[in-house]
Amino acid sequence: MMRRGEIEGLLRDAAPQALAVLARRCGDFADAEDAIQEAMLEASSQWPARGVPESPVGWLVHVASRRLTDRLRGDSARRRREQLAADQQQQPALGADEISARDDSLALIFMCCHPALTSASAIALTLRAVGGLSTAEIAAAFLVPEATMAQRISRAKQTIKAAGATFAMPVGEEREQRLRPVLRVLYLIFNEGYLSSRGEQLGRPDLAAEAIRLTRALRAALPNDPEVSGLLALMLLNEARRLARTGTGGSLISLADQDRSLWDRELIEEGVELIASCWGRGAIGEYQLQAAIAAAHDQSAGYAETDWREILALYGLLERLSKSPMVGLNRAIAAAMVDGPEAGLALLEPLADSLADHHRLHATRAHLLELAGDQPAAIEEFERAARGTNSLPEQRYLQTQAARLRAARHEDL
Amino acid sequence: MKFMLLQDYGGVENESVGPMSTWTPEEIEAHIAYQVELNAELAERGELVDAQGLTAPEQAKFVVHDGSGAPVITDGPFPEGKELLAGYRIVDVDSLERALEIAARGSAAPGPGGEAIRQRIEVREVMGIPGGDA
Numbered sequence: 001m002m003r004r005g006e007i008e009g010l011l012r013d014a015a016p017q018a019l020a021v022l023a024r025r026c027g028d029f030a031d032a033e034d035a036i037q038e039a040m041l042e043a044s045s046q047w048p049a050r051g052v053p054e055s056p057v058g059w060l061v062h063v064a065s066r067r068l069t070d071r072l073r074g075d076s077a078r079r080r081r082e083q084l085a086a087d088q089q090q091q092p093a094l095g096a097d098e099i100s101a102r103d104d105s106l107a108l109i110f111m112c113c114h115p116a117l118t119s120a121s122a123i124a125l126t127l128r129a130v131g132g133l134s135t136a137e138i139a140a141a142f143l144v145p146e147a148t149m150a151q152r153i154s155r156a157k158q159t160i161k162a163a164g165a166t167f168a169m170p171v172g173e174e175r176e177q178r179l180r181p182v183l184r185v186l187y188l189i190f191n192e193g194y195l196s197s198r199g200e201q202l203g204r205p206d207l208a209a210e211a212i213r214l215t216r217a218l219r220a221a222l223p224n225d226p227e228v229s230g231l232l233a234l235m236l237l238n239e240a241r242r243l244a245r246t247g248t249g250g251s252l253i254s255l256a257d258q259d260r261s262l263w264d265r266e267l268i269e270e271g272v273e274l275i276a277s278c279w280g281r282g283a284i285g286e287y288q289l290q291a292a293i294a295a296a297h298d299q300s301a302g303y304a305e306t307d308w309r310e311i312l313a314l315y316g317l318l319e320r321l322s323k324s325p326m327v328g329l330n331r332a333i334a335a336a337m338v339d340g341p342e343a344g345l346a347l348l349e350p351l352a353d354s355l356a357d358h359h360r361l362h363a364t365r366a367h368l369l370e371l372a373g374d375q376p377a378a379i380e381e382f383e384r385a386a387r388g389t390n391s392l393p394e395q396r397y398l399q400t401q402a403a404r405l406r407a408a409r410h411e412d413l
Numbered sequence: 414m415k416f417m418l419l420q421d422y423g424g425v426e427n428e429s430v431g432p433m434s435t436w437t438p439e440e441i442e443a444h445i446a447y448q449v450e451l452n453a454e455l456a457e458r459g460e461l462v463d464a465q466g467l468t469a470p471e472q473a474k475f476v477v478h479d480g481s482g483a484p485v486i487t488d489g490p491f492p493e494g495k496e497l498l499a500g501y502r503i504v505d506v507d508s509l510e511r512a513l514e515i516a517a518r519g520s521a522a523p524g525p526g527g528e529a530i531r532q533r534i535e536v537r538e539v540m541g542i543p544g545g546d547a
Binding site: 118119120121142143144145147148149150151152153154155191192195196389390391392393394395 | 414415456457458459460461462463505507538540541542543
C-alpha cells in the first residue's frame, strides 16, 4: 500500500492534468476547478484504502465529471447537462494524447494568470490549480486564514468567468502578451519563498521550490522561449545562494559578506548552462539579463574578484529594457565597483526624482558614501533607509550597518 | 500587502458623539451590525486576516521588567486611557489605496442618530518581504 505522502504527490501531479482535460470538455474553468477539488478529496479518502487507480488522471476526470453532472440540476441547466453527457459518450475514455497534451497544461497556467486578475489572486489560483497545493497550504504560505484564501480563489475564478475567458491556448502575438503575466506570477511566487525568511513551519510549502517546479514545467512546454529559460535560470542562480544569504535568526547577509562555500554548485552549474544555451537565441529579455548578472556573481570567487565591468554593461542593457528605476540603483553600485564610488554617486543623482524618498535609494547611497569615506553621511542614509523599509530583516540589516559605522567612529575618536 | 488598522478609545472626532454608555440600545446595535457587515464583506473579498476588539482600558495592565527580580505590573485605571487601543483589523490587500478605503469605511461607523462617528483610524503596513525589486 502507498503511503499518504506518496498519494499526495501523485495527486498533485495528476490534478492539474485532470483539471485541464475537464475544463476543456465542459468549457467552464470555475466549475471544473470546483469539481476537481471534490474529486481530490474523494481520492485522498479512497486511494489509501482501495489502492491507486491505474490511471489517476482518468479517475479524477471521471469522478469530477460525475460531480459536475450532479451539480447541473434544474431546468435552466438541462441543456448543458445533456450536452455534457453527450460529450462524455463521445469521449468515454481518455486518449493518450489528451493526458499528455502540453497545450492543456499551458492553457491552464495562462488561465490562472489571466490579465484580469490581481497578482495576489493569480498567485493563489496558480498555486492551487497548477501547483496542486491545498487551500490550507496556500493560506499558510501567505499567513492568512484558510477561509480568506478560499474566498480569494473563489473570487479569482469568478473574475476570470466575468472576463469571458475561454479555456483555450492563446496563439501568436496574444500568446506572447499573455506569457508576460505568467512569468511575472511565477517570479513573484519565487520571491515570496526566497525573500521571506520566516523559517520552516509545519504545513508551510516551500514557495521557491514550488515556483522552480512550475517554471520547469512551463519550460518543458515552451522549450524554445528564451525568456522562460531565462526566468528558470534566474531562479536557480538565486536559489543557489539561499543558504548563504541569511544568518542566525533570519538576519540578512549582503553579497559581499556571504560565505561562498555555502553556495549550491549544482544549481549554479545548471543555471549557468541554461542561460548560456538560451542567450542570443531570440530577443534578449529582462529575465535573461537578470540571470546573466546572477551568473556573473555566482561564478566569482569573491566580491572583489567579480567581473564588475560585465555586470555594469549588463545593467546598462537592462536599464534600457526595464521601466523599473531599481535597476539604476544596481547599475550605480556596479559603476562604483568599476570607476569608484564618486561615479556611482553621480549615477544616483538623476534617480532622486523618480525614486523620491524610496528606502532603496537611501540604502544604495549609504553604501556608496561609506565606500567614498563619508561616514557621517553614510550613517544618516542608512538610518533613513531603515525608517523607510517595509521588511523586518532589511530594517535590522540597515540599523546594524548604521550602528557598525557609529561604533567605528567612536573607536577612531 | 498586509495592513493593520488600529483605533483607540479616544479617537472619535465627531464632537457630538458621547461615550457609548449614553447611546440607545438600537444605536449600539446598529454600530455593531455595521462593523460585523464590514468584516463579512472583507472576508467575502478574501481580504480579512483578523479583526478583534479589546477589553476596556480599565482592564489594561502595564508590565515592565529589568530581567531579574519581580516585574513591575501597573493596574488601571489610567489617566491616558483614551490613548489605549480599542480594536484592530488586519487586512491583506493589493494596495495602500485599498487599505485606506477600508479604513475610511471603518471610520464612518454610525453612532447616535445614525451619524458617522468619524473614528480616527491609524493605518500601518505590516512588515513583509522586501518589495519594489521587479
